[in-house]
Amino acid sequence: MLKTLGGQVKEFKKDSILTPVFMILEVIMETIIPLIMGSIIDDGVQKGNLTHIYLMGALMVLTAFVSLWAGAMGGKYGASASTGFARNLRKAMYDNIQTFSFSNIDKFSTSGLVTRLTTDVTNVQNAYQMILRMCMRAPASLICAMTMSFYVNARVASIYLIAVIILGCFLALIIKVAMKYFDQVFKKYDKLNESVQENVNAIRVVKAYSRESFEQKKFTKASENVYKMFIKAEKTVAYNMPLMNLTVYSCILIISLVGAKLIVGGDMEIGNLSTLLAYCMNILMSLMMLSMVFVMITMSVSSAERICEVINEKPDITNPEKPVMEVKSGDISFEHVNFSYKKEAKTPVLKDINLEIKSGQTIGIIGGTGSAKSSLVNLLSRLYDVTDGAVKIGGIDVRRYDIETLRDEVAVVLQKNVLFSGTILDNLRWGDKNATDEECIRACKLACADEFIDRMPDGYNTYIEQGGNNVSGGQKQRLCIARALIKKPKVLxxxxxxxxxxxxxxxxxxxAFAEEIPGTTKIIIAQRVSSIKDCDKIIVMEDGCVNGFGTSDELLENNEIYKEVYESQVNGNADFDEK
Known part of the structure; x- marks a missing residue:
């Protein structure tokens, strides 16, 4: 984990080094100030030496100024290092997510990824800044103050040592108890974000079914779980301050009592007592800062582990060592293909699929819900890889192709059509960023999208809202088809x-497909027989198997499933799932 996180410091190594340097300089200056103060009292005030008072006073001002400057510089470089580190973490996660196959994405919920990119990164950022500043400052201050205390009076300084050991043991116990709560709280955040995301994405459905109160209850429950877990953690951490105050005031009383006896006995000067009391506060406040650092680190450990899971996740689908960089044709073959979404699954989703499709053919696929129609076509562009067997395009196993080359030549318009915020042209150029206006217009004509685009006030420069909420479902589908056509694929x-x-x-x-892109292999999954009955061949899927493969006329003669669907839709005006 540390290696993964450390690798993201990158260009902020200089800032990460300078921050503790300035913090240590600040500590050294703060350690000198009590000594100067003691000298002013003992050698200046008590002896009536104004010259010494002025000299030591000027030195104190200079020391305080250097301390202030060092603290400011430490804050500046610490902020730069921590925010830059957080930026690199987000980028590393986001970049790696882009390489994920669908099977990788299935391991992480969307809400979980959002939490890791936001809340978890913020926790690690705060912890990193605390480590660079407080985690360097507090131990340095503790060591310097303790050393100087023993230098001034070892007998009194031993009181600090005992107090530090006792307080340290209590703080360690508090941190240990709090840690188990912080480990659980970020999983609760995932549920909270999931509730918000679902509600926002499906707000139209929520309102259509008047389910606002149900969603509010679900959110309240998720929020309450986060609240309760944080309360448990914070209640435990809250013991820090009372323990700190008890230790500080006890030390001051004991040091004052012991110091007073030593002064009366002539074994210590008044200025030395003042110096020791100042060091007492330095030591105990340093310990308190250390405890807060450990609490912050405890909170961030769980976050850091979750971040590293995303950064270190290896994509299941990668390029081969010497990838094929050209798809020669749209010929498709499935050779004894078996497929499961999870390796440990007992029953495969696709079972012994054997198909041969010639380049330029139009193939229809029909089947009931859950018959694995989408799973079959997802294998063509390597959204998933086969479990057994081979899928070939252009006579070459798809696993041998360069992934980008393959997906440029196999255009997929998925069931869930997604448009992005931007103009219509911006969305169309997802197919080809260098596509001309003419190419975009031609693709829209093929997809029959030009019919409604021409009626829009801004035409192809019309702004599409996030998710395509300002266009209808049919318009969205046609834009997504046009976007795929711009790729000029060999398989659509x-x-x-x-x-x-x-x-x-x-x-x-x-x-339009038949006339304008005759060389492209077209695979159409549909529930309506009318959408596929004129295809060159039709695949009938049932329970992950190919139940029939042939023309519409052939299937009407020898395939009971297709015949029943055809008759129910043509004669009864029903769809597949209503047979």
Whole structure:
């Protein structure tokens, strides 16, 4: 973990080194000031030596100024180092998330990733700043003050040593108890963020079903769990201050009593007592600072572990050593393919799939909910890898291709259509950042998106809100199809991505595909028979297996599932799941 975190300090190493240097300089100056004060009392005030008072006074002012400057510089470099460190942590996590396959993302909830990128990073940032500043300042101050105390009067200084040992033991116990609560609290944060995210993303559904009160109760419960866990931790940590005050005041009373006896007996000067009392506060406050540092570190350990999990997560899908950089054709073959989302799963999602698809063909896929239609096409662009067997495109196993090359040539319009905030052109150029306006317009014509874009006040410069909330479901689907077409792929997969458009528009899109991109292999997953009945071939899926494969006429003759669906929809105007 330390190696992972340390690797993110990077360009802020200089600031991370200068911070403790300035903090130690500040401590040295603060340690000198009580000695100067004692000298002013003993050698200046008591002896009536004004010259000594002025000289020592000037030296004290200079020492205080240096201490102030060192503290300010330590704060400056500490802030720079900690915020820069936090920035690098966020970037490292975000960059690694971009390399994740779907199986990697499945390990972390969305809300969990958000918590790690925000709350967890903030905790580690605060802890890092405390380590650079307080964790250097407090031990240095403790050691310097203790050393000088023994130099002034070893007998009185031994009181500090006993107090430090006793207080240290109590603080260690407090930290140990608090740590187990802090380990649990960030998992509760994940649940809290999950509640907020779901509610915001699905706010239209929440309001449509009048479920505001239910969502409020769910959020309140998650928030209450975080509150209760923090209360337990903070109640434990709260013992720090009473223990600190008890130790400080006890030490002052004991030192005053012992010091007074020594002064009366002529074994110690008044100025020395003043110096020892100042060092008493330095020592005990340093110990208090150390305890707070340990509490902060305790809080951040759980956060640091969660951050490192994301940074160190290895993507399940990676490029081979010598990747193939060109997809020659849209030929597709499945050879004895088995697939499971989890390796330990007893029953595979896809079972012994064998298919041959020629380049340029239009293939329809139909099947009931849960029949693994999407799982089948997800293997083509390596969103997941097969468990057994091989998937080939252009005669080459997809695992041998460069991932970016493969995904540029296999365009996928997923079931959940996503648009990003920005203009329509911005969204279209996700397919090809260098696409011209003409290419974008042509793709929109093929997807029948130009029909509604031309009616918008700003046309292709119309601003799309986050998630595409200002366009309808059918408009969103057509924009996503156009975005995929801009890639000029050799394989185009439409995963139930015309379900929100009317049948006339659906027919126009299919006709445009047949006429304008005849060389592209087109795979259409649909619930409507009308969307796929004119395909070159149709795959009928059932329980992760290929139940039938052929033309619509062939399937009507020899496949009971397809025949039943066809008749129910054509004659009964029903969809697949209502058969």
């Amino acid at each position: 997969i439409l995963d139930d991505s015309t379900s929100a458009v009317d049948t006339a528009t659906d027919a126009k899109i299919r006709k």
